[in-house]
Amino acid sequence: MVEMVSRPYASAFEAFAVKNPDVLCLSADLTSSCEIDGFRDRHPDQFLSLGMAEQNMMSFAGGLGLAGYRPFLHSFGVFLYRRPYDQLMASVAYPRRKVRLMGFLPGITTPGGMTHQAIEDIAVMRSIPNMSILETGDATEVESICEAADSIDGPVYCRVLRGSVPRLFDTPIKVGEMRELAGGDDVLVVTTGIATEEALRARDALSNAGVSIRHLHIHTIKPFNEQALLDHIGSVNKGVVVLENHVIAGGVGSLVAEIMADNGVGKPLVRLGLKDTYAHGGSRGYLMKHYGLDAGALVRGIERVMGIETGIDEEALATARVDAVHSAVKAEAL
Amino acid sequence: MRNERSTEDIAMGIRRRVFEHSMRNNGGYLSQACSAAEQLAFLYNEGLNLGEPVLPAVPKPFAGVPSADNPDYVTGAGYNGPFEPQYDRLFIAPAHYALVAYATLIETGRMDAEGLEMFNKDGSSVEMIGAEHSPGMEVHNGTLGIGLSTGAGLAWGRKRRGEKGQTCVFMSDGEVQEGQTWEAVQAAAHHGIDNLWALMDVNDQQCDGAMDSVMEVRDIAAKFRAFGAVCVEIDAHDLDAMRQAKAEPHEGQPLIILARSSPTQGMSFLQKRFPRLHYVRFKSEEERAEMNISIAAELGIDPIELETH
Numbered sequence: 001m002v003e004m005v006s007r008p009y010a011s012a013f014e015a016f017a018v019k020n021p022d023v024l025c026l027s028a029d030l031t032s033s034c035e036i037d038g039f040r041d042r043h044p045d046q047f048l049s050l051g052m053a054e055q056n057m058m059s060f061a062g063g064l065g066l067a068g069y070r071p072f073l074h075s076f077g078v079f080l081y082r083r084p085y086d087q088l089m090a091s092v093a094y095p096r097r098k099v100r101l102m103g104f105l106p107g108i109t110t111p112g113g114m115t116h117q118a119i120e121d122i123a124v125m126r127s128i129p130n131m132s133i134l135e136t137g138d139a140t141e142v143e144s145i146c147e148a149a150d151s152i153d154g155p156v157y158c159r160v161l162r163g164s165v166p167r168l169f170d171t172p173i174k175v176g177e178m179r180e181l182a183g184g185d186d187v188l189v190v191t192t193g194i195a196t197e198e199a200l201r202a203r204d205a206l207s208n209a210g211v212s213i214r215h216l217h218i219h220t221i222k223p224f225n226e227q228a229l230l231d232h233i234g235s236v237n238k239g240v241v242v243l244e245n246h247v248i249a250g251g252v253g254s255l256v257a258e259i260m261a262d263n264g265v266g267k268p269l270v271r272l273g274l275k276d277t278y279a280h281g282g283s284r285g286y287l288m289k290h291y292g293l294d295a296g297a298l299v300r301g302i303e304r305v306m307g308i309e310t311g312i313d314e315e316a317l318a319t320a321r322v323d324a325v326h327s328a329v330k331a332e333a334l
Numbered sequence: 335m336r337n338e339r340s341t342e343d344i345a346m347g348i349r350r351r352v353f354e355h356s357m358r359n360n361g362g363y364l365s366q367a368c369s370a371a372e373q374l375a376f377l378y379n380e381g382l383n384l385g386e387p388v389l390p391a392v393p394k395p396f397a398g399v400p401s402a403d404n405p406d407y408v409t410g411a412g413y414n415g416p417f418e419p420q421y422d423r424l425f426i427a428p429a430h431y432a433l434v435a436y437a438t439l440i441e442t443g444r445m446d447a448e449g450l451e452m453f454n455k456d457g458s459s460v461e462m463i464g465a466e467h468s469p470g471m472e473v474h475n476g477t478l479g480i481g482l483s484t485g486a487g488l489a490w491g492r493k494r495r496g497e498k499g500q501t502c503v504f505m506s507d508g509e510v511q512e513g514q515t516w517e518a519v520q521a522a523a524h525h526g527i528d529n530l531w532a533l534m535d536v537n538d539q540q541c542d543g544a545m546d547s548v549m550e551v552r553d554i555a556a557k558f559r560a561f562g563a564v565c566v567e568i569d570a571h572d573l574d575a576m577r578q579a580k581a582e583p584h585e586g587q588p589l590i591i592l593a594r595s596s597p598t599q600g601m602s603f604l605q606k607r608f609p610r611l612h613y614v615r616f617k618s619e620e621e622r623a624e625m626n627i628s629i630a631a632e633l634g635i636d637p638i639e640l641e642t643h
């Protein structure tokens with residue numbers, strides 16, 4: 001059984017911020033939902049409540065940057081770029097302010113439906129000059145996200161997991177690198193965020209079916225280590241499958257496609273994610289299955305690249321981790 | 335479909351239903367039922383002119399999002415009746431009030447009680463954060479602060495078409511922190527949109543707690559007036575005051591009714607939770623049992639039968 005860590009961001013942020021007096025904690029009325037309620041209560045001097053007013057918070061953060069501070073903005077991912085997009089561009093990204101956007105509930109990890117699901121954030125952020133993008137896939141990455149984000153000389157958007165988070169890795173995020181989780185030579189599987197856990201669920205079944213997987217977990221989406229990816233693609237003989245908790249257009253699958261095209265790599269690529277659709281509200285397990293973001297979808301993608309049928313069914317995939325929507329580890333309903 | 339039951343009675347029914355649902359589901363948006371029960375009961379039972387529902391009393395499962403490949407897509411607005419020129423339209427701007435809005439649909443005979451059993455279930459359209467396709471919803475409002483602008487646009491368009499029906503936006507006070515709300519009032523006043531009115535649940539609460547501790551909004555009635563609206567402040571639990579406020583003349587201007595409410599009205603036990611009331615969850619089985627007995631008594635019902643865990 002994988003170890004589950006409760007609210008890893010809460011303690012990690014506090015430990016990091018107290019050592020860095022120029023780090024400020026900004027919140028937009030989702031303080032406990034972003035696990036910074038304890039920090040607010042214990043370190044009120046380093047905490048700024050800006051209310052439900054994200055546009056103002058964004059430009060305000062730009063101003064704090066001018067004053068030499070490094071604000072960490074906390075909200076659900078959607079509220080850090082959809083409403084305050086113009087402010088993000090003009091006050092933060094263009095002048096390269098050291099503003100750290102901590103976006104919670106990435107993709108379909110929320111039952112809140114369209115308005116709460118950040119499904120195109122990576123595409124948006126990738127297209128913004130000067131912006132960096134990090135994504136957490138386990139508790140260790142959540143624990144190291146503050147340090148990693150704050151090491152970046154410019155603005156950064158982070159997809160942060162909250163609540164009960166599995167521990168998959170034992171080393172912190174090293175910005176600019178990627179994790180090689182398996183070194184096989186048939187198919188290169190590239191995953192980010194919660195999709196990595198899905199790929200791990202399929203690992204045993206795939207190896208039993210005789211498929212040799214090379215698996216990369218990506219925590220640094222921008223800047224991206226192109227050469228490392230190309231080397232991995234060169235090490236597999238069949239092709240590449242990308243699985244991400246995001247729309248297919250503009251996400252990590254697109255990033256991989258661009259790198260392959262730019263470098264004339266003529267191998268098949270299957271991109272898995274939300275297929276040009278909004279999602280709706282429901283539990284994470286249901287949404288992952290409904291929209292083809294789970295281990296089963298990954299296996300089907302691998303079969304396409306391999307041109308085989310593995311016979312792997314739902315039962316052969318290790319039991320999915322299921323979060324009850326009302327589980328006690330969540331600070332709020334949302 | 336109107337006035338078969340008194341609005342007071344419907345408000346009580348809303349509180350009971352939301353309470354029962356929250357007890358059974360280990361928590362919920364309880365305080366919104368406390369503050370807004372009279373407001374939603376008033377809207378559906380007397381304040382709005384709505385036709386008979388045109389969608390099935392038992393909601394259909396989620397049937398996809400708007401897309402060129404989904405020609406049969408419908409919103410949940412049909413629970414509020416047909417789109418006809420004489421009828422009013424309603425938006426629930428704070429979409430997290432959905433549970434309270436669904437309870438209102440049931441209490442006013444627009445949806446079967448079965449509908450609430452589907453709340454937040456996978457594959458259901460009765461979503462926790464009211465979506466466009468959820469019963470009683472016409473537009474997506476889960477991103478707060480956009481409702482009044484959409485309402486203003488719809489109202490302006492309907493006026494131009496000579497439709498008699500009004501457009502009403504049910505709002506929450508957290509929305510006044512968003513700049514867009516003020517842009518909406520400014521535009522509605524500038525264009526003399528007087529077939530638009532809003533009823534705002536001013537419960538002084540937001541996710542982080544009491545609004546004054548999160549971001550002071552000061553005298554919002556004065557602000558609304560300065561931005562060009564007619565603004566009336568009432569006690570949200572006084573239905574006569576609500577009736578009078580609705581009758582306030584507002585020619586050439588939008589009308590905003592600020593309904594000053596208590597987030598624990600009818601469920602005094604919740605005062606123990608003040609100021610953290612946004613989403614009420616039980617801290618322990620003992621607390622759940624205690625809350626069950628105390629609130630049920632105050633609502634005049636038997637304690638809810640709970641499955642044991």
Ligand SMILES: Cc1ncc(C[n+]2csc(CCOP(=O)(O)OP(=O)(O)O)c2C)c(N)n1
Pocket residue numbers: 028029030052079083366428430476477478479506507508509535537539540541612
């Ligand atoms: C633009 C936007 N920012 C943040 C949120 C998250 N959120 C949901 S409800 C809420 C505030 C709740 O306050 P209020 O609207 O007054 O509702 P009430 O306290 O009556 O439940 C927030 C910040 C949101 N839904 N939309």
